[in-house]
Amino acid sequence: MICNAREAQGLPDLSYRTERLGVVSTDTDSGGTDFSGGTDSDPAAAVLAGLDDDQRAAVLAPRGPVCILAGAGTGKTRAVTHRIAYGVLTGATAPQHVLAVTFTARAAGEMRGRLRELGVGGVQARTFHAAALRQLRYFAPRVFFGRAMPDLLERKAALVGQAAARAGLRLDRTGVRDVTSEIEWAKSALVEPDEYAAAAAKAGRDLPVDGGSLAKVYAAYEEGKRRAGVIDFEDLLRSTVWAIEEHRDVAEQIRSQYRHFVVDEYQDVNPLQQRLLDAWLGGRDDLTVVGDASQTIYSFTGASPSYLIDFGGRHPGSTVVRLERDYRSTPQVVGLANQVIAGARGEAARVRLRLIGQRPDGPAPRIAQYDDEPAEAAAVAARCAALVAEGTPASEIAVLFRVNAQSEAYEQALAERGLAYVVRGGERFFERPEIRGAMVLLRGAARSVESGQPLLGAVTDVLTSTGYDPGSRPAGGAARERWEALAALVRLTEDTVISGLVPADAAEGLPVLVEELAARAAAQHAPTVEGVTLASLHAAKGLEWDAVFLVGLAEGTMPIIHAKTAEQLEEERRLLYVGVTRAREHLWLSWAASRAPGGRGGRRPSRFLPVGETEVAGATPRARSKRKDRGLPVCRACGVALFDTVQRKLRRCSACPADPDEELFERLRTWRLAVSSGAGVPAYVVFTDATLTAIAEDRPTTVDGLGQIPGVGPRKIAQYGDAVLALVGGADPETVVGVAEA
Ligand code: ATP
Ligand code: MG
Secondary structure, rough: OOHHHHHOOOOOHHHHHHHOOOOOOOOOOOOOOOOOOOOOHHHHHHHHHHHHHOHHHHHHHHOEEEEEEEEEOOOHHHHHHHHHHHHHHHOOOHHHHHHEEEOOOHHHHHHHHHHHOOOOOOOOOEHHHHHHHHHHHHHHHHOOOOOOOOEOOOOOOHHHHHHHHHHHOOHHHHHHHHHHHHHHHHHHHHOOOOHHHHHHHOOOOOOOOHHHHHHHHHHHHHHHHHHHHHHHHHHHHHHHHHHHHHHHHHHHHHHHOOOOOEEEHHHOHHHHHHHHHHHOOOOOOOOEEEHHHHHHHHHHHHHOHHHHHHEEEEEEOOOOEEEOOEOOOOHHHHHHHHHHHHHOOOHHHOOOOOOOOOOOOOOOOOOEEEEHHHHHHHHHHHHHHHHHHOEEEEEEEEEEEEHHHHHHHHHHHHOOOOOOOEEOOOOHHHHHHHHHHHHHHHHHHHHHHHOOOOOHHHHHHHOOOOOOOOOOOOOHHHHHHHHHHHHHHHHHHHHHHHHOOOOOOOHHHHHOOOOOOHHHHHHHHOOOOEEEEEEHHHHHHHEEEEEEEOOOOOOOEEEEEEOOHHHHHHHHHHHHHHHHOOEEEEEEEEEEEOOOOOOOOOOOEEEEEOOOOOOOOOOOOOOOOOOOOOOOOOOOOOEEEEOOOHHHHOOOOOOOOOOOHHHHHHHHHHHHHHHHHHHHOOOHHOOHHHHHHHHHHOOOOOHHHHHOOOOOHHHHHHHHHHHHHHHHHOOOOHHHHHHHHH
């Protein structure tokens, strides 16, 4: 369902901002749990092990400005967390002097988790907003004239609606949300109401109402907020900047507390956040930034890769490290990613990196064309089912699309196949009532559990008391969802024990587990509930799966129809690049020639798909026959275009099974030729082609079964029965001919 332009673009629902920005439960993630004192005699040396030369260079770069320009899956987060850990473990930096910031609660949680695993506690790893909130709360009495911090306005809709009315504008809900997005953009870009109209025109913003009216709503909203005595998320950052810039004592205290700064995903920084970073630094230069300009996909919210790209210019004498080795994806996936981004133009393309795949070879990515969208969705669902049947967990498969409205077709197609799925952006794991309940019970059990019992057993016991039966997955939607969530909690427990994060003994482990769960809940770092992931490309950022389907890659959807300027089109290309680089191994790209069955088929494939390869795509008989006319190689089983030489020789893609009938038929024919020429009779006297086809299709394993096949009577069975059964069993025709003759 399309609610507004933001959702239609596949963007996250901002009603979840509080959690997304990591400003809830900021007290649970003090980073204070100290897991240091591991078994390694030299933990600092251990931090260097497992890094490649470039990563090590990033970790060992001297104090001062460091810029790590790194592609997707190259170990960006690994490099920065190891740099922090190395500094702390060698004693060069005190953990409480480090402030590591990023942009989403999930990413901040990821950093904290990795630091803990490296045996480093006490480092602040937060989102910009969470860090600002903490500081502003602390300094509130000083900067707000003795009063507590104003309340934080979590949802702007009501105030924006009132402001619009005051400005003489009637807006529906969708209109309010779009106007809100504009106000957020303006505040993030440090644009004031009276500058708004000009700035929006210059930036080529796609405005829901005219710039002048929007500026009035913006001004009225600011006024309404002041009167209500509340501040919004952007004000949180602005107030912190102001507190530091205008209050010398505040600046001094913050700057003596934080001396080393790290920013992950720096290409996502906006002018307001950059201003805060500058305020924190106060002219100092102990700053490490890491980012990938090719993954800039939030420009429309005010984020700008310029700060990353121009880092060297802003910080003369900085160390620049490039990471190009991709540890996530197969060379085949990496190859396609490089092709997609190779055509990039503009600012972000200046620092484009060519990724070098480090993993073993995998299947070639496939680009397929379908007649219509339902056919595309059905084929994708069928392929998901095949992957699951081959052993890929459903949670390791993702279907990614450009706009949220595309989700529905895939939900239906997967449901028809009986495949579970999760829509990213749906209910969050730790907010589910059964998980909240389980956490309360686990916290209670942590106080009373006795030593000697394994942690996993204790956790399962606690969950069983709520009616959870690990051995039986119930039927029915809601019950199954509940069961799956609890099963995921058990898996999560298992993972933390295996990774050594939590002790395996219940008495020791349960309190640690409870803390770990609370920290993850705060970070919204939910384990995947078993099921195929459906997500927009925006929501897929930073995530990875074994198998990824990028669907709907037709012009108008990718790039999206309203992307018009060169810059907007480049952002669309980067969005596809982000999608491609999510796949570890299997990657399918597809598009449909029409929306509905029987359509005119006038659509064209996305301009970003590699030239030549997009033309040859197709998976329907119609598309297949067209391609055959052009003599281009396709898989004989599914009709998809073949790019890989080995696959071209096999005449099938690696994803499709060898056609057993065809292969057996060939062996039967070879055997028949040897027998007939040995006996000096025509081949059909031994068996006709039709009989061989029937044998190849039925694959009988017994004499009786063979006798059922038309054209196989008692005489033929006596003469050739053993030979045919041996061939069906996989025997080589030459050895069988020998047996038959003997
Ligand atoms: P993203 O683009 O999603 O932010 P990233 O660049 O931050 O990715 P990481 O998440 O740090 O990359 O690493 C990607 C994967 O590669 C992780 O599973 C990580 O453990 C692994 N990895 C990174 N460096 C190495 C290495 N030197 N040797 C082996 N594996 C590595
Ligand atoms: Mg990362």
